[in-house]
Amino acid sequence: MKQVLIIYQTEHVAVKTVDTNERTENVPLEAVQPPDLAAVLAFENKQTYQATGQIILPKVDIDLPVFTGVTDQQMLIGAGTLFPERTPEKQNIVVIGHHLGRNNLLFGQLLDVKVGESVYLSYQGEFYQYIINQTKIIQQTELNVLDDRGKAEITLITCDKPTRTDQRFVAKGQLVRQPSQKSKEQVLQQREAIQKNNKRKNSSYCVIVIALFLLCLVIGIRIITKISQ
Template identity: 55%
Template sequence: MTKKIRLSLILIYCVAISLLFLPFLKQAAIIYQTQTVSIKPSELIRTSSEVPLEAVQPPDLSEVLAFDRNRTFRSTGQIVIPKVEISLPLFSGITNDQLLVGAGTLFPERTAENQNIVVLGHHLGRENLLFGKLLNITIGDSIYLEYQNQFYQYKVSQTMTIQQTELQVLANSKQAELTLITCDKPTHTEQRFVVKGKLVNQPVKTTKQTIMQQKSQIKEKNSQKNRKYCRMILILFLASLVIGTGIIIRISRK
């Protein structure tokens, strides 16, 4: 086998392995890019224009690589779902960068006491990343929301999968409810998974303290698992390249 053919086979193999690992490498890149991001609380609540559900899609690799790791994000609250181990900062409005770090409110000017709070987040195929575990939620689970300097508890009343054009879930029903929305799968899709929750009460101080402790534990647990995942993916990717290339070279020399 000539040297030119050998190099061509190696190149084809490397491209094939890279494409195979691409979804996992993107997840690892998101974890790496966002793990040291600075998030500070902010009391600023700004209005935002309505974002169509079809506009909220998983980011591509170029968006992930362009993420500014040194940027400071301003959160207006947080969302904690102990049952499925979700703990994320909540941002006022929705931008691509914010959705790589936490969840965003579609109508940040709404109030939780008597309106529909709509929260969007990414489902990127990794359970411990962003809204990855939201699809595991069940009726009756508790959702805790820190929003506009207040703390609220919701009970899940409904889960459903809808088309991205079914915008009635965004409507302000003048009732105290929470609507969580994510993609039904970690690829470009026309469907959305929706969780509806009804306001139960504003938890007492001791409950809030317990949830805040759980929030820190969930965040640290997910971070540890994600860091291990990054290392595993990188090792497997490099090992596949080295081993495969070595096999091609040995075979080509026979």
């Protein structure tokens, strides 16, 4: 049911993309853990969330808004980015997202990304392409992956499993070029296909979960009624 609520929120919340360079506090990796049901129920879906960009991984059907900072509310509908003062052309852009057990939800499918695949980042009004050159599992205390080494790269981080864990999956990519207008249009077309595919799969999943929930409820009521008689 928690996943169903998050799917609903993702598909119905308003997100507006804005240019921003506001600084945020550094967040340790151990602070990013899967949300509990209370956090999901506390989600404010009547406000407009301001994203600083969009991240697209066509091979693993990821298409998410990217927010400045890492907050509980934003992480339920997209990915968070640390160090917004960094520039993609010269520095390490760090993006963190939740892995909640369902592939088509948030960063759930990031663990399937392979070396050589492309990552596209629409960020602060510009569009960038990276090629994944490394994937690994690390301890949550290994904060050196957040460091800027003076290279144009991207670091994608999520939990290695959909429960509380002290390990993180990391995918690093190197900036290869800024795509041409034609390439950008092709990626945006792929993005539409990703959105439709994820929406279809998530809708089917929600129907199945709700049907099973109602079935269990009916069975439970019948058992209670028989016991009370």
